[in-house]
Amino acid sequence: MTDLLTDHAFQDTYPEELSHCYGCGSSNPHGLHLRSTWDGDETVATFTPQPYHTALPGFVYGGLIASLIDCHGTGSASAAAYRAEGRAPGSDPALRFVTASLHVDFLRPTPLGPPLTVRGRIEEVKERKVVVSLSVAAGDQICATGRVVAVRLPASMAPPPPA
Numbered sequence: 001m002t003d004l005l006t007d008h009a010f011q012d013t014y015p016e017e018l019s020h021c022y023g024c025g026s027s028n029p030h031g032l033h034l035r036s037t038w039d040g041d042e043t044v045a046t047f048t049p050q051p052y053h054t055a056l057p058g059f060v061y062g063g064l065i066a067s068l069i070d071c072h073g074t075g076s077a078s079a080a081a082y083r084a085e086g087r088a089p090g091s092d093p094a095l096r097f098v099t100a101s102l103h104v105d106f107l108r109p110t111p112l113g114p115p116l117t118v119r120g121r122i123e124e125v126k127e128r129k130v131v132v133s134l135s136v137a138a139g140d141q142i143c144a145t146g147r148v149v150a151v152r153l154p155a156s157m158a159p160p161p162p163a
């Protein structure tokens with residue numbers, strides 16, 4: 001389902017207890033398994049929608065596009081926070097982010113079939129907040145754009161560490 005862009009995806013550095021996300025968790029058997037990495041100062045992921053990711057025949061379901069923007073956004077936020085601190089992704093203490101705000105604009109119908117490229121540009125990095133602007137393209141056509149405000153994982157959502 002997922003196009004493995006790299007062996008060094010941000011999500012590969014998530015600890016097991018934080019790898020259950022439907023969009024990007026490697027431990028979720030029903031999930032999208034989105035994998036994101038740096039491309040210079042931008043971030044990038046690819047994903048090939050399946051026939052059941054249909055909105056209308058031939059076109060991708062908008063909720064899937066929002067999910068790609070969401071998970072690429074939070075993954076990019078984590079990577080940007082590590083980069084801002086000059087630390088290796090995944091090093092402790094962990095810098096993990098959840099979505100505070102997700103905005104999506106559907107610019108044109110997204111064709112169902114070709115791989116989609118999700119790109120992120122880091123707009124702002126603060127200690128607890130990272131803002132990422134994103135695009136989703138089929139070939140050279142940008143079909144959707146988005147903006148994610150990601151905030152550090154709150155204690156109320158943090159799973160207990162493994163025993």
Ligand SMILES: CCCCCCCC(=O)SCCNC(=O)CCNC(=O)[C@H](O)C(C)(C)COP(=O)(O)OP(=O)(O)OC[C@H]1O[C@@H](n2cnc3c(N)ncnc32)[C@H](O)[C@@H]1OP(=O)(O)O
Pocket residue numbers: 014018021023070071074096097098099100101126128129149151152153154157
């Ligand atoms: C770890 C890997 C998992 C992958 C996750 C995949 C993505 C997901 O699906 S996450 C699930 C969906 N998200 C959630 O359930 C989050 C629920 N919300 C919350 O827990 C809280 O509202 C939370 C943590 C987002 C913000 O906490 P809160 O204490 O309100 O933050 P607060 O200190 O007020 O704000 C921090 C900054 O974020 C900004 N901010 C907070 N909420 C918003 C918002 N909705 N819109 C815009 N900005 C916001 C604030 O303005 C502030 O910015 P600044 O520092 O510039 O003043």
